Amino acid sequence: MKSAMEIEKIASVLKVLGDKTRLTMVKILDSHDCCVCEFVEIFKASQPAISQHVRKLKDVGIVRETRRGQWIIYSLEKGSDFYPLVQNMIQYLPNQDYKLKELEEQGLRISCE
Template sequence: MRVSSVEIDKAASILKLLGDKTRLTMVKLLNNHDCCVCEFVEIFKMSQPAISQHLRKLKDAGVVRETRRGQWIIYSLNQDNDYYPLVRTVLDHLPSQDNLLEELEEQGLRISCE
């Protein structure tokens, strides 16, 4: 089977997105947990606009999806994306990042937007 250059270009684009440490960590966290922008702001100690920019890039590529809960937007990994198996393979080789969410919980900041 011959892989088209469009597929290679899309895979390269997704891998480039995941080449950013912040986005890669976000996706690893979303592999097991849905998260709100406010949680990522606390975890990464970055501004809300910076976090939203990272999430927008991931969403535009179809890696993550958003769900509205009231006035809040919750992000999750998009397992329906054609390239999810590629993303999953990358994530399977990474250590868990759940400790970041556990620290948030200990500080009482887990899902602080609800």
């Protein structure tokens, strides 16, 4: 049986995903890891605004960060208890790969290897 605390956690995950930018970020991260600078270009938003979005996703455990040299790379936390819920939701979203393709064409896709 699910506890009231789990309902609280799920409510906070859904609240975080209720934002269009964050929902789009999660869709992108489902197939591609990204850094903040790429999201800045994709969403045409300031770095602090993007960092705030990413922090909220991290706080609820949907996204994790990995350091690669000077870059911090974000990816979906596929080990999260909420990943099946997130995956179920984002399957209904349109593919966002074209946004990364546009970045590549502009030479703005970061290669963090």
